[in-house]
Amino acid sequence: MKYSEKQQEEIVNYAIAHDNDYKATGEKYGISYQQVSAWVRKYNKTSKQTTKKTVKKQENVKKDEPVASSLDILSRRDPYLEAQLEDVKRRLGLIK
Numbered sequence: 001m002k003y004s005e006k007q008q009e010e011i012v013n014y015a016i017a018h019d020n021d022y023k024a025t026g027e028k029y030g031i032s033y034q035q036v037s038a039w040v041r042k043y044n045k046t047s048k049q050t051t052k053k054t055v056k057k058q059e060n061v062k063k064d065e066p067v068a069s070s071l072d073i074l075s076r077r078d079p080y081l082e083a084q085l086e087d088v089k090r091r092l093g094l095i096k
Helices: 005-017 022-029 033-060 070-074 079-092
Strands: none
Touching: 005 022, 005 033, 022 033
């Protein structure tokens, strides 16, 4: 029987939550000890890779650069939209 990634993740989470008891997990879900073990190893490997990538991305961000707040970003003006607004006002006769 094939298991979807979601089902595999559920089984892995169950095994990890129960102190990596692969035998009990396998019995509960009707799969072999080896399959549970393989999925947990796969999960741990991908988790470590994801963590390493996240750490590298965080290291690449310069700490001296000021970080813009959400309000700063939202209050910025877009030159393209400003030009469109001017064009619409001109067409409506609001400005000459």
